[in-house]
Amino acid sequence: ETGVTQSPTHLIKTRGQQVTLRCSSQSGHNTVSWYQQALGQGPQFIFQYYREEENGRGNFPPRFSGLQFPNYSSELNVNALELDDSALYLCASSHRRETNYGYTFGSGTRLTVV
Amino acid sequence: QKEVEQDPGPLSVPEGAIVSLNCTYSNSAFQYFMWYRQYSRKGPELLMYTYSSGNKEDGRFTAQVDKSSKYISLFIRDSQPSDSATYLCAMSGPNQGGKLIFGQGTELSVKP
Numbered sequence: 001e002t003g004v005t006q007s008p009t010h011l012i013k014t015r016g017q018q019v020t021l022r023c024s025s026q027s028g029h030n031t032v033s034w035y036q037q038a039l040g041q042g043p044q045f046i047f048q049y050y051r052e053e054e055n056g057r058g059n060f061p062p063r064f065s066g067l068q069f070p071n072y073s074s075e076l077n078v079n080a081l082e083l084d085d086s087a088l089y090l091c092a093s094s095h096r097r098e099t100n101y102g103y104t105f106g107s108g109t110r111l112t113v114v
Numbered sequence: 115q116k117e118v119e120q121d122p123g124p125l126s127v128p129e130g131a132i133v134s135l136n137c138t139y140s141n142s143a144f145q146y147f148m149w150y151r152q153y154s155r156k157g158p159e160l161l162m163y164t165y166s167s168g169n170k171e172d173g174r175f176t177a178q179v180d181k182s183s184k185y186i187s188l189f190i191r192d193s194q195p196s197d198s199a200t201y202l203c204a205m206s207g208p209n210q211g212g213k214l215i216f217g218q219g220t221e222l223s224v225k226p
Contacts, residue, residue: 004157040122040204042216043125043158056211090157094212101148101206103214105157 004106021076023091032074063114120217127144133190137203152200193224
């Protein structure tokens with residue numbers, strides 16, 4: 001199977017709830033990065049996972065956390081959801097960490113917080 | 115001030131027009147410069163990347179980087195309706211941990 005797949009494609013949550021988003025990386029890729037894209041904005045880096053450990057983090061609070069599994073798939077968890085967390089969440093995989101351009105993006109999960 | 119600035123548009127052009135998309139940036143450490151295309155309800159797709167200054171051409175697309183001015187451009191020749199999408203510039207460099215810094219995106223519409 002090729003490409004990056006994300007699930008679910010859409011979901012609606014209530015403020016204060018918790019959410020888990022999932023990502024399967026492209027075959028042969030061992031690094032996963034997560035981005036948040038608010039409406040009308042460019043993606044913002046949340047964090048990157050390599051060999052099941054966080055490899056770098058953007059300017060996001062600790063309620064944003066993640067996991068990477070031995071098969072390189074990944075989860076993004078967001079606790080205590082806020083209205084401003086409404087966005088498209090993108091997963092990108094690459095064949096090595098700290099690559100500057102070798103990313104493949106998934107189609108994203110559209111999260112709406114009400 | 116954002117690290118990367120991009121005119122959000124929207125930009126509307128007739129089919130066959132030459133399109134110019136631009137970004138400016140403030141971090142002189144950036145060395146890799148990329149253009150992504152994002153169709154509605156899809157993730158970004160890498161169009162072109164350039165290392166350091168210079169030009170790069172791929173079919174109807176030309177990317178230019180001027181590091182002295184901290185300015186990058188993407189030119190689309192003979193634009194087609196299928197080029198209608200949001201175009202995102204992105205940048206990276208050493209010690210960025212693989213993090214890409216994106217511009218806001220420019221929404222382009224090519225009218226038949």
